[in-house]
Amino acid sequence: QVQLLQSGAEVKKPGASVKISCTASGYTFSNFAIHWVRQAPGQRLEWMGWINAGTGSTRYSQNFQGRVTIVRDTSANTAYIELSGLTSEDTAVYFCARDCTGDKCRSHYDYWGQGTLITVSS
């Protein structure tokens, strides 16, 4: 069965960086994309970016002004997101989600990770 397993919760100081992993199983990792979405307390879901796990190509939300980097390790079936310059406004649950790729793809997130809570506090 398809699963996305994320790394555990972390507490970070303002100005620090955080790197979250998302390890896929149950499907061919390189045939899909991984998107990252976060949710601050009581807020709506916010899209951060995505990576084509096969080609490695990425797209990011401009809302993060260059603070976000997404990479993947195909040998480990794992995608990572790194967010730098953390502030208290980055306190949120971060999710990875699987999406299709290719010309016939109509984007939708059919599997999600369990979420990773990142708390930014001095």
Add this chain to the structure above:
Amino acid sequence: DIQMTQSPSSLSASVGDRVIITCRASQTITNCLNWYQQRPGKAPRLLIYTTSTLQDGVPSRFSGSGSGTDFTLTISSLQPEDFATYYCQQGCSVPRTFGQGTKVDI
């Protein structure tokens, strides 16, 4: 960016009720509209994609319709496990954007 606006933001309903949630996009998104259900403390769950396609394993009481800029999610007969927050999302362009959510409670 395409703005997604849901209405209502919250509603109270009873088991067996028919519930309709609407989602409006700030520009046309053809049929690139997905619906997710989120229970407290859990990851979102895909219910419907490309406006009206039911995801595998999702009960048939859920249905979606619409086109262009206006879309609806209908729950034909609300069940106890359906009390949750529902989000629409457009999948046409980057950045992907979500509605603010509709909380369905008793």
